[in-house]
Amino acid sequence: xxxxxxxxxxxxxxxxYIKNPESSAxxxxxxxxxxxxxxxxxxxxxxxxxxxxxIHSNEASIYRYFESKYKLLLYLTSWxxxxxxxxxxxxxxxxxxxxxxxxxxxxxxxxxxxxxxSFEHINEYKLNKIVIAESSKSYMTKEVDQxxxxxxxxxxxxxxxxxxxxxxxxxxxxxYPHMLISTLIEGAHHQRFFAxxxxxxxxxxNGEDAIIEFSKEATFKAIGAKCPTK
Amino acid sequence: xxxxxxxxxxxxxxxxYIKNPESSAxxxxxxxxxxxxxxxxxxxxxxxxxxxxxIHSNEASIYRYFESKYKLLLYLTSWxxxxxxxxxxxxxxxxxxxxxxxxxxxxxxxxxxxxxxSFEHINEYKLNKIVIAESSKSYMTKEVDQxxxxxxxxxxxxxxxxxxxxxxxxxxxxxYPHMLISTLIEGAHHQRFFAxxxxxxxxxxNGEDAIIEFSKEATFKAIGAKCPTK
DNA sequence: CATTTATGATAGCATTACTATTATATTTGC
DNA sequence: GCAAATATAATAGTAATGCTATCATAAATG
Numbered sequence: 001x002x003x004x005x006x007x008x009x010x011x012x013x014x015x016x017y018i019k020n021p022e023s024s025a026x027x028x029x030x031x032x033x034x035x036x037x038x039x040x041x042x043x044x045x046x047x048x049x050x051x052x053x054x055i056h057s058n059e060a061s062i063y064r065y066f067e068s069k070y071k072l073l074l075y076l077t078s079w080x081x082x083x084x085x086x087x088x089x090x091x092x093x094x095x096x097x098x099x100x101x102x103x104x105x106x107x108x109x110x111x112x113x114x115x116x117x118s119f120e121h122i123n124e125y126k127l128n129k130i131v132i133a134e135s136s137k138s139y140m141t142k143e144v145d146q147x148x149x150x151x152x153x154x155x156x157x158x159x160x161x162x163x164x165x166x167x168x169x170x171x172x173x174x175x176y177p178h179m180l181i182s183t184l185i186e187g188a189h190h191q192r193f194f195a196x197x198x199x200x201x202x203x204x205x206n207g208e209d210a211i212i213e214f215s216k217e218a219t220f221k222a223i224g225a226k227c228p229t230k
Numbered sequence: 231x232x233x234x235x236x237x238x239x240x241x242x243x244x245x246x247y248i249k250n251p252e253s254s255a256x257x258x259x260x261x262x263x264x265x266x267x268x269x270x271x272x273x274x275x276x277x278x279x280x281x282x283x284x285i286h287s288n289e290a291s292i293y294r295y296f297e298s299k300y301k302l303l304l305y306l307t308s309w310x311x312x313x314x315x316x317x318x319x320x321x322x323x324x325x326x327x328x329x330x331x332x333x334x335x336x337x338x339x340x341x342x343x344x345x346x347x348s349f350e351h352i353n354e355y356k357l358n359k360i361v362i363a364e365s366s367k368s369y370m371t372k373e374v375d376q377x378x379x380x381x382x383x384x385x386x387x388x389x390x391x392x393x394x395x396x397x398x399x400x401x402x403x404x405x406y407p408h409m410l411i412s413t414l415i416e417g418a419h420h421q422r423f424f425a426x427x428x429x430x431x432x433x434x435x436n437g438e439d440a441i442i443e444f445s446k447e448a449t450f451k452a453i454g455a456k457c458p459t460k
Numbered sequence: 461c462a463t464t465t466a467t468g469a470t471a472g473c474a475t476t477a478c479t480a481t482t483a484t485a486t487t488t489g490c
Numbered sequence: 491g492c493a494a495a496t497a498t499a500a501t502a503g504t505a506a507t508g509c510t511a512t513c514a515t516a517a518a519t520g
Contacts, residue, residue, distance in 0.1 A: 061467055064466080142271070176444045198387065200408065218410070222451055279476080288498070290499075298477075
């Protein structure tokens with residue numbers, strides 16, 4: 001069992017960091033506190049100098065792990081997508097019916113994330129908030145093509161690919177599986193943000209998680225299948 | 231007719247600027263060149279100093295029109311959503327059937343934008359690219375609640391509200407019209423970006439605009455209606 | 461215990477995002 | 491046609507940012 005876990009240990013593309021932050025106490029502290037600080041002040045106002053003060057360490061030391069704050073953001077988002085894939089892989093294990101697997105995958109992709117404590121130095125609740133608010137800044141840049149070549153978005157693409165495969169299992173003729181899943185993921189993130197800050201762009205419904213329900217319903221209708229629990 | 235146009239003239243919330251850029255040649259030049267420059271170098275690398283050099287004017291002069299580059303971005307995105315609402319208002323005029331109106335609205339919201347030259351100092355083609363790549367930076371900020379209170383997102387919210395109303399005309403029991411439309415708009419923008427830079431997240435189909443087709447199909451299926459042209 | 465490696469402290473530099481001041485055009489109202 | 495108001499330009503300055511470089515010291519390793 002331990003082995004299974006180890007083989008699933010979240011391996012972020014090693015080109016996003018200079019020195020692997022998992023490899024030292026300082027590295028883990030950098031990751032842990034960067035999540036707190038970005039969540040608190042936002043990515044724009046976040047600086048390595050402030051982070052250094054926060055962890056009673058040094059700006060220059062942080063630069064030995066990450067080339068820039070953008071690379072650190074890329075590290076955090078990559079880690080998040082790896083983690084999401086791991087959640088889905090485990091969550092769908094031993095479920096044979098593709099409809100049920102799809103339903104569960106959608107839930108896992110769109111639900112509100114709570115702290116689960118599986119990874120000591122990572123607060124999944126705050127990381128989810130960061131991914132919602134800041135992840136577009138990791139790819140909506142002038143360097144996107146370069147970064148893509150270096151494989152920085154591989155985790156996200158792989159995740160989208162996996163869920164698309166379930167769709168194709170259910171309906172092999174559906175033409176837009178990748179579009180549907182990537183729209184769903186980004187859309188659910190946006191909706192969580194809107195629900196908090198721009199509620200006129202959403203539709204809250206008492207007693208249900210409208211974002212999950214909307215996502216399930218829209219997906220199954222789009223591919224012309226029936227959602228198992230409806 | 232002129233009057234109709236005038237009453238439709240694109241009125242951006244006057245709190246996003248200090249002095250209305252439409253009111254002077256310099257102001258229009260600032261807007262025109264900021265679109266070129268942001269499109270060229272990206273919003274992060276865009277500065278008022280560079281813009282001043284570009285238009286052979288002065289950094290300080292630009293600050294008399296816009297408090298900061300964020301406010302300028304807010305101006306550009308607000309203008310864009312006003313323009314989109316105007317396109318839709320005209321595009322749907324005299325179409326009685328709500329299904330046809332919805333189909334046309336989706337097309338207008340998700341299609342690729344081309345230069346149309348109706349507004350001398352605004353290049354709609356480039357502005358659309360900016361909105362796709364940078365608009366999330368205008369609301370995914372720590373100041374979103376403050377900015378929302380000041381009405382900076384009113385145009386966007388109004389647009390979503392209008393199209394949602396068409397959905398409710400077709401199916402008054404549909405529970406998530408705002409979610410559907412805002413997901414659609416943001417989703418289509420993301421897809422245009424992905425198609426160019428991260429194609430594994432989309433599904434290109436030869437001979438059709440897959441993004442428009444996907445959007446129409448998903449919307450009509452979600453609300454349980456039939457798309458007129460299918 | 462000698463040497464490599466990791467961290468800390470300090471300094472420095474070009475650029476950014478502004479603000480302030482003063483000078484010069486340009487418009488306008490009479 | 492000219493004074494007064496207004497808009498723009500030129501220049502300088504400031505605190506903060508996003509780094510890089512250097513040197514000293516601490517910790518791990520062989």
